[in-house]
Amino acid sequence: MKALFVSDIRENQAVDSVFLVTSKNPGVTKGGNSYLILRLLDRSGEIEGRVWERAEELGRAFEKNDFVRVRGQATLYQGKIQIRVQDIHRIDEKDISTEDFLPKSRFDPEAMAEELMTILRRMKNPHLGALAEAFFADEAFMDLFKRAPAGKSVHHPYLGGLLEHTLSLLKLILKVVENYEGMDVDLLLMGGFLHDIGKVYEFSFDRAVEYTDQGQLLGHLVMEIEIVSEKIKSIPDFPEELAMLVKHMLVSHHGALEFGSPKLPQTLEAVILHYLDDLDGKIQSIQSLMEKESGSRWTPFHRAYGRGFFRGRWERETDD
Amino acid sequence: MKALFVSDIRENQAVDSVFLVTSKNPGVTKGGNSYLILRLLDRSGEIEGRVWERAEELGRAFEKNDFVRVRGQATLYQGKIQIRVQDIHRIDEKDISTEDFLPKSRFDPEAMAEELMTILRRMKNPHLGALAEAFFADEAFMDLFKRAPAGKSVHHPYLGGLLEHTLSLLKLILKVVENYEGMDVDLLLMGGFLHDIGKVYEFSFDRAVEYTDQGQLLGHLVMEIEIVSEKIKSIPDFPEELAMLVKHMLVSHHGALEFGSPKLPQTLEAVILHYLDDLDGKIQSIQSLMEKESGSRWTPFHRAYGRGFFRGRWERETDD
């Protein structure tokens, strides 16, 4: 693990750590000297770096998107901390640990995968059981599924976030169905498992979470239809009607056409999946907003949600 | 209980039962004879009645909105069943049983109220506990709360529906909070209990569920703010901040301005309450749609939801 993360750098601190270079621009001082303006990133955030001396020489030794080892001094400039870089050079990718550069779930992916498989193996529907096993047996898929984020920024936007969200959703489904009669629990669980799996290809997440071209042009919803369609074909005698019901849950899980679902939820299970998926994402997202310090009882205004959130709560009086 | 309900009347059957007259219009046959066209209602539905003989004489003995005892014969007319009325006369309101005329919850209101009180009495927050007790002690309120419907048609539209929905929501809350950390469960339960109580005055439900004038002009959301505000004032030392948090849940529980909430949910608990309230209503509403026979795997198109629902499900093969 890295010695020092961006979020821990304080004024006047000596810095010696590894970063990803996300931008690199040349500058010239009024005195005519060249310098370099850098953006340096790790999983905890981004910081500006300036190379004031030997800029041309040092600058030849790395490019944008390289990992670099940086030595220097943290200083305040216009109220923001930046690093005055004294030395900088390229680090080979195999010598860095990806997790230093991408935030990850606080839960262990293997343990989460285990729990998810346990839940799904309890399904009574043999066809859905076979479909689940077909995914579990697909190592390439499972490897991506354990690492993928659930998004770039909206909710669970970190390595392992997709699995964390999927597992939380399955557990939520198991709770909620206890309150109602007449639901096809296995269908709900299967929908919960598969509803976002297209995200393993919608995003690339080697150095930073980015949309892939096909993620942008097709979207996870369409991509997972292709994946599930193919897997179902590989299972003998999978009932056509059941396949249709599973796919309908994927197709409709965003709940509204304007959110990118080409069909509205039209089965009871599809309606419930949409609500619980949305709720689980919102809870994670709002709790994460609330955890960020802002010096106020209110989180900053959240553009997509059209509001800020109030952190204030009633606490039992101390002498109570 | 009535001898015969509208939904059980079949072609050619002799009818002798009590109904509510919801409209009464005179007609004249081509031959110049007067007759009466009636709409007759009980909790199972509405049926047309025609008085072809002695129409003037019989018509003088009752008015619209009266309960009447009707004797006659069921006949088919243009594919619909109607009653040829042979005798009809007014019945005093005290001699009829309201429940014959308004559908009611299949659950016992006293048992539901008991369960709801048990749940709320387990809250740890003493102020919220006191607020709940203040409502339990208000007999006029509790009496209405046990009888009120949750709506005219959307969800739980029957006597006891408000209590049934409220109790189901509290139980759902208790399930869902097990899946997450850091929630103010008592606040959620209190919001769940109070979120629709204004409906006890929004509707009148003596003979049929109708909006009251103030229900139409103010709405249950505003009316329950007044009720809760007054109850809180009656409790010594109720913390102002806690009162604000409770009221915010009521004010925002419709989740969007265009659904009549003047404020968006801005606390985690208010967000969750909105989702679970909406989900519980939708489940009841969709299940009730699906239970109605329509001779198709699809329910009829539901105007407000913008879709029909698919009843088809995968059933385990018999020889399995």
Next chain:
Amino acid sequence: MKALFVSDIRENQAVDSVFLVTSKNPGVTKGGNSYLILRLLDRSGEIEGRVWERAEELGRAFEKNDFVRVRGQATLYQGKIQIRVQDIHRIDEKDISTEDFLPKSRFDPEAMAEELMTILRRMKNPHLGALAEAFFADEAFMDLFKRAPAGKSVHHPYLGGLLEHTLSLLKLILKVVENYEGMDVDLLLMGGFLHDIGKVYEFSFDRAVEYTDQGQLLGHLVMEIEIVSEKIKSIPDFPEELAMLVKHMLVSHHGALEFGSPKLPQTLEAVILHYLDDLDGKIQSIQSLMEKESGSRWTPFHRAYGRGFFRGRWERETDD
């Protein structure tokens, strides 16, 4: 072909023709006699039929959804023509001609298919050429593709309508690309060919055009992604990027999320395909509205389009 179509029946005319029974309801006259109320359909429209005599006897000989031979007399009732049925009996399905009951394109499907294949075989892109041939070689698909309608009511809602619309679109594409530089014509043509092929499974069209269950739950857009995805897999060395570009055109061809496209058109070709598809459908739809006689210079108000259309046009003066 049928002797007499619904749209040709006039008052007082003797009727002897074959119809599809779309509803069958019993009635009882005031005098206590049974009769039958029928809806009778062929490709030109629907008409009411009444069986006043021998209703019970005749009624035993056919059911709803049967084809029947009807003899009777056309009469006016409340301003509408209906048939007083004198005789009616079931006809075996093999003895009727489907085309009497479903409207069909005025163009020959084989000739249209030939023209479409000729256009697509001129593409220069070998991979797209191979993909087209894979569809042409799929007889089950081609058979459905030649017969399917393009919709239930919006545009080209008749047998062969899908092929007619697809061919017209391909020819329009070929015209439009002459006006601009730098387009990938083959990609546009491939998108044009495949953009609606899911409709072959979205609708059933044996006796009337109806949505299938999967048509309603998945939609043609998602279904054609599955079809194209599978066909592409069957072609060796089909470039992944090209597959993505083709699928993007299908996914985005409705042009907006609220019209059921989960992604907006994000390539120049996808944008153009959306416009030309929409335009071709609108032209057919408006021209067909205008062809219906309405006794006015205006077509009736069209709900989905939110307007009526003006038929009036300037005609060269005769003495000019």
Next chain:
Amino acid sequence: MKALFVSDIRENQAVDSVFLVTSKNPGVTKGGNSYLILRLLDRSGEIEGRVWERAEELGRAFEKNDFVRVRGQATLYQGKIQIRVQDIHRIDEKDISTEDFLPKSRFDPEAMAEELMTILRRMKNPHLGALAEAFFADEAFMDLFKRAPAGKSVHHPYLGGLLEHTLSLLKLILKVVENYEGMDVDLLLMGGFLHDIGKVYEFSFDRAVEYTDQGQLLGHLVMEIEIVSEKIKSIPDFPEELAMLVKHMLVSHHGALEFGSPKLPQTLEAVILHYLDDLDGKIQSIQSLMEKESGSRWTPFHRAYGRGFFRGRWERETDD
């Protein structure tokens, strides 16, 4: 009153005046010296200040949100004026005049309150008269009502703005009702008086206009329902129907659900109140936009209104 306001500071001017510190951030020059970056505010605007010398010493003597006396020199930096601070120290709040820091109405609050009371005392409805008097007699309320702004930025966003807007609305109502018959003028006047009174708690306005927590979570519309509801309870024999009509005007005065009214205006008076309230706010807001100099015949683009406004007008020719 302050000696010098932000809006009057010119390049090179010597500055000696009192300001509110709205932000205070440290900086370090390339030479390694500490300095301070300040935002200084009074009712006329905000200006940047820089403390280049003795920054650590001077910085210990005040904090963000303090009032300070500043001595220095105005200079231009990147086209904007800032103050080079030579001396700065904290001023006790009791020694400053609030009105130097918050803009206020150009009308005298006492005179406006007098005029408002005179208008309302002419009402003929004795119950509404009693309700008005109950508010006039509530000194804590009247004190806030005279000082509160009508908003943070939209219209009348200054001390006394709420009273100014309310009075202007009452006078407008009196004019408009002369043009129509059959209106309940007293009800309209009462609605006009009370429609925004919740704003006295929706905003705090000691140093700057800010939303309070309850303002954000409940909103003025809901808060004024509580206030009016309580006041009405204090008046003997206030007719229930009249109370409902008054409250309906408050509940619906934003005119549309998406503007935060949980009910649409459903009485003639509620419809008119909505129009006139909106119109009075718009006139003040647009006139105030037009008064700001912008060096153009157009005001800057107004985001919320989605347009700029044209100041140009036809003026009588000089030789006319």
Next chain:
Amino acid sequence: MKALFVSDIRENQAVDSVFLVTSKNPGVTKGGNSYLILRLLDRSGEIEGRVWERAEELGRAFEKNDFVRVRGQATLYQGKIQIRVQDIHRIDEKDISTEDFLPKSRFDPEAMAEELMTILRRMKNPHLGALAEAFFADEAFMDLFKRAPAGKSVHHPYLGGLLEHTLSLLKLILKVVENYEGMDVDLLLMGGFLHDIGKVYEFSFDRAVEYTDQGQLLGHLVMEIEIVSEKIKSIPDFPEELAMLVKHMLVSHHGALEFGSPKLPQTLEAVILHYLDDLDGKIQSIQSLMEKESGSRWTPFHRAYGRGFFRGRWERETDD
């Protein structure tokens, strides 16, 4: 004037009056006899008529859209009154009085025109004065302007309604401007006068109010731009800027793009005109809804307004 209006016809009354035939359809009784179903209209409403005897003979003597003299008897049929026609024959158009067939303003058009001219002649702006006079001098225009309705159904939908609305708006403007400073009153008055004049050609109103073809295809807003543009050209030295300001008021008076204004109001006067025009129309429209008897304290639900209106008001107690 007619002897008897539709709205005054009661059960069993003998009828002898003149009507407009708006539809005429043949029917055949079960017994095989021809009869006629008619819709008969005058300014007070529409009523059904049935010709049971001599239908063929009488039917030859008139067509749809003819005025007819009808003799017969009013009877009740399925709760609605209809006329059993005994005799009916065509009346020449010159023998009927248009005002019997189109509702008209309760105010005298000449007196209203006089008042409107008086108001406009007090304007101080000589160019606007000249423009007003140009319209007053245009007899063909003034004749239409005095007779035109302001709409088909929304507000002031009767002969003289356009003038009644325009005059009411001018008087409202004169009231409102007293409450504010700095307005160009003459510009506002001119905008008020001209804002709807295109309606004289948007509707035809000889027998019933109907959209003309150009009314449907161009709309009153565009048509009045053409009219005003031409009139302004006829006035020497009319300032171009003033012409632009006048036209802007017409172009923007619907207040929003989705209501058919191609530009938003961007001057203070255009904003005010939009509000007052809308308000005056709404008041007339709501008062007219409220005047219609409905046997309830609520008007029927108004589709375009999305609500019903509450008629209930607080009335001074009798012993007061």
Next chain:
Amino acid sequence: MKALFVSDIRENQAVDSVFLVTSKNPGVTKGGNSYLILRLLDRSGEIEGRVWERAEELGRAFEKNDFVRVRGQATLYQGKIQIRVQDIHRIDEKDISTEDFLPKSRFDPEAMAEELMTILRRMKNPHLGALAEAFFADEAFMDLFKRAPAGKSVHHPYLGGLLEHTLSLLKLILKVVENYEGMDVDLLLMGGFLHDIGKVYEFSFDRAVEYTDQGQLLGHLVMEIEIVSEKIKSIPDFPEELAMLVKHMLVSHHGALEFGSPKLPQTLEAVILHYLDDLDGKIQSIQSLMEKESGSRWTPFHRAYGRGFFRGRWERETDD
């Protein structure tokens, strides 16, 4: 033509060229010296300039909106190139070439006008032919029509862009009508020619493309109705119905009320014109976005279109 354009200036290059001054602000260095901050524009873009020496003296010799000759040196500052100005003085407007400051169509306006006239002169409708000739004969109009841009930024935003777009649209119309029967081609061509001519007055385009006051207050759609209306009046015996059809195409060509068309397209030709106009604009606009280098396969996100566009395409393999 200018010696050097903004887009060609590279780091360290000596600059001697002519620019338009779009802003001029004074600054003071920490050392107390005055300097000037300039924005310098030509048709290829905008660049910052700084006058560090003799700022007061040089600054007296020019103002904002002047054309100036600048001599200096290009340097990098914070990653952006700026000019250190050594000498600068005002240039008379007659000595500069407008085309150096406004981008222009890559096609010759005279040749485009010739082609457009040739197309329109082939129309068979004599009245439309006469209308076209009336415009061709109006030299002031034709001069503006050849130079006007089609917009400020959306599509064809350069000198000659209006003519380029109009001509492209006419040619597209001629292609598209070949694919359909029964269209009034001449009407479509006339609509294509006139649909945007109001833009010649909606924009000023002497030094930069700006909205005129009347462009902002009335819009090109309304202005072209006035222009066409007047031209039609000048042609003897122009049929009124034909005039209405032409004007309807202009009024409705934006296709939707919310895009500023006061009426929806209600003729087949108006519908088609709307589609093809929109399509031609989009193609030019997207192709121009794609031509801008961005170092990615994606164009930058386009705010108005709500998306970025993908440049990637499948290219034939080299060894194929």
